[in-house]
Amino acid sequence: MTKFATVPDYLASLPESQREITGELLPLIEAALPGTGAVW
Numbered sequence: 001m002t003k004f005a006t007v008p009d010y011l012a013s014l015p016e017s018q019r020e021i022t023g024e025l026l027p028l029i030e031a032a033l034p035g036t037g038a039v040w
Helices: 007-013 016-032
Strands: none
Touching: 007 016
16 A cells, blocks of 8 residues: 655645535544644
8 A cells, every 4th residue: 555745735635526525524524633744
């Protein structure tokens, strides 16, 4: 399994259809957990 250094690196590796979804979800996660950065 590939390991990624950052969430943006991981997101960049996803197929376009999944990147579209994460593009909408990431701001929601950031708003719910401000200042923590995306860690999943």
